[in-house]
Amino acid sequence: MELDNEMSKVGQAGARRFSSIVLIVIIVVLALSLTALYQAWEAIQAGDLTGGYYLLIGFVGLALSTYMLLQTRRRIKRFTLETPPITTIIVCPKCEFKNVRNFERGDYILKDLGTCSKCEGTMMITAIYREVPEKRKEEKLYP
Amino acid sequence: MYIMVREIEGSLLRLKFIRDEGRKIAIDTIKEIGAPKTDPSDRVDQFMEYVTIPPESMDPAGVVWKLEHILDIRDDRFKDEIKLMAPAADATNVNNLENTLEAAAALNVIYKVIRHFYILGKKTLSLYIIMQIQMLLPLIMREAEAYASALKAFSHGQPIGDGAGALVAAKLMHGHRKKKIEKDCVVAKVPLDGRTAYVIKAEGPGGNVGKPGEAIKHVIEEYDGKIATVIMIDAALKLEGEKPGAVAEGIGAAIGGPGTEAYKIEESILKYKIPINAVIIKEDIGDAVSPMRKEIFDATEEAVARVNRLIKEKTKEGDAVIIAGIGNTIGVGQ
Incomplete structure (x- = not known):
């Protein structure tokens, strides 16, 4: 338990340190890239050929810092546990009246749910499932 | 580093x-x-x-x-x-x-x-x-x-992917009289195309895998080994690239876990030289323990059809067969 708390502190401190270090690096790279771009602009105006190098450094730095910024944002966004929607299908086997609703605690497949509102039949849960949206990207990975 | x-x-x-x-x-x-x-x-x-x-x-x-x-x-x-x-x-x-x-x-x-x-x-x-x-x-x-x-x-209490086998058994035994058998299992005597099928599954709808090995052994012993075939249905891990819910057939005891139940089944079928068939529903580890995907739910219908076909092809009228739906029966009644 003591070690757990220690790890918790290390982890939390690590997460904070990680974020602040990354942020500082991103800001420094961003500032340097903008400076390089400004230098490039000045050099090109003056007809100096080294402006091309500054331009290249500036754009690479800008792209890198933007990418890293997006990565840190993505990391923060992913820190949740998703609850997928679960569907319960209720069917009357006699008149085939179908009712689709969200899952409720106590539902189970083949559970009788009383008399059908359309006829005298017994309503029954015939299916409980979650639907996963198809990933088009995955299909491209293999033939 | x-x-x-x-x-x-x-x-x-x-x-x-x-x-x-x-x-x-x-x-x-x-x-x-x-x-x-x-x-x-x-x-x-x-x-x-x-x-x-x-x-x-x-x-x-x-x-x-x-x-x-x-x-x-x-x-x-x-x-x-x-x-x-x-x-x-x-x-x-x-x-x-x-x-x-x-x-x-x-x-x-x-x-x-x-x-x-x-x-x-x-x-x-x-x-x-x-x-x-x-x-x-x-x-x-x-x-x-x-x-x-x-x-x-x-x-x-939602059904999970691992319960696909139990769901197949539940569909086959629904509407027939069930009897409690061995540890946390139920068995139903179901007439199927002139054969008698003893359908076994863990007792639901609570999260439970039961002891299907013990239940199969019990039924085999009860009928003195006069069982034409044993058909086991279970969820199995798919390889990357395979579709979730793909159904495949094979031979052997389709059951996971620590191995004690598989051992009992193998011992019982060996004693009476009973052939054993397996129907597996493929899914990945995530799907196996998550709420059941629609593809896996739909695959249970195909698995039922495969079981019926297997019975027709591998047995003759008047035979007795055992059908065991393996897996966690959470959210699945009978």
């Missing part, structure tokens, strides 16, 4: 978050359905630290029965603990809570193992310790996320 340590640290934080969420879900579920008189948090923490020591296998003779005995004691102990934590829970909810707490305990173990290697790697500054854990992290994270989904499914 610095980058790898940082990566492990990030994953460890996520694991800790998942573990803590799991613990919270377990405690909330106990409070919601168990109406405990005292705060169950301490007992849940104790439960998450339970260890099961496997039997010594230096002399392997009889190790199956020793393992089974240990697992039975473990199961009874878990159920007793849950009854103390949640006195108002009925049998179905006790089973669901047991599964919920087991998933929470699994998350705790994963977190602690990764934390162990992380701290050990940092203490020893060993690149190899850090590297091996960093290389395995994507698979470990996948498993942890699967357990996190399982936890929610168990706490709500």
Whole structure:
């Protein structure tokens, strides 16, 4: 338990340190890239050929810092546990009246749910499932 | 090495978050359905630290029965603990809570193992310790996320992908008289195309896998081995690239777990030289413990059709067959 708390502190401190270090690096790279771009602009105006190098450094730095910024944002966004929607299908086997609703605690497949509102039949849960949206990207990975 | 340590640290934080969420879900579920008189948090923490020591296998003779005995004691102990934590829970909810707490305990173990290697790697500054854990992290994270989904499914009593086999058996036995058999299983005598099918599954709708091996052995012995074939239906792990819910057929005891049930089935069919067929529904580890995907649910219909076809092709009228739907029957009645 003591070690757990220690790890918790290390982890939390690590997460904070990680974020602040990354942020500082991103800001420094961003500032340097903008400076390089400004230098490039000045050099090109003056007809100096080294402006091309500054331009290249500036754009690479800008792209890198933007990418890293997006990565840190993505990391923060992913820190949740998703609850997928679960569907319960209720069917009357006699008149085939179908009712689709969200899952409720106590539902189970083949559970009788009383008399059908359309006829005298017994309503029954015939299916409980979650639907996963198809990933088009995955299909491209293999033939 | 610095980058790898940082990566492990990030994953460890996520694991800790998942573990803590799991613990919270377990405690909330106990409070919601168990109406405990005292705060169950301490007992849940104790439960998450339970260890099961496997039997010594230096002399392997009889190790199956020793393992089974240990697992039975473990199961009874878990159920007793849950009854103390949640006195108002009925049998179905006790089973669901047991599964919920087991998933929470699994998350705790994963977190602690990764934390162990992380701290050990940092203490020893060993690149190899850090590297091996960093290389395995994507698979470990996948498993942890699967357990996190399982936890929610168990706490709500939703059917999971692993229950595909049990669902096939439930569809076949629905509307027929069921009899309780052996530990937490039910059997129904179902007429199928002039044959008599003894359909077996774990008793639902609580989270339960039962002892299908024991149940199959019981039915075989009851009919003096006069069984034309045994057909087992179970969920099986798919390979990457295969579609979830793909149905395949084969030979052998389609059952996972620690191996005690598979052993009993193999012993029984060998004694009477009974052929055994398997129908498997493919899914990945995430789908197996998460709420059942539509593709897997739809695949159970195909599995029913395959079972019917197998019976027609492999047996003749008047024969007796055993159909066993294997898997956790949470959220599946009969």
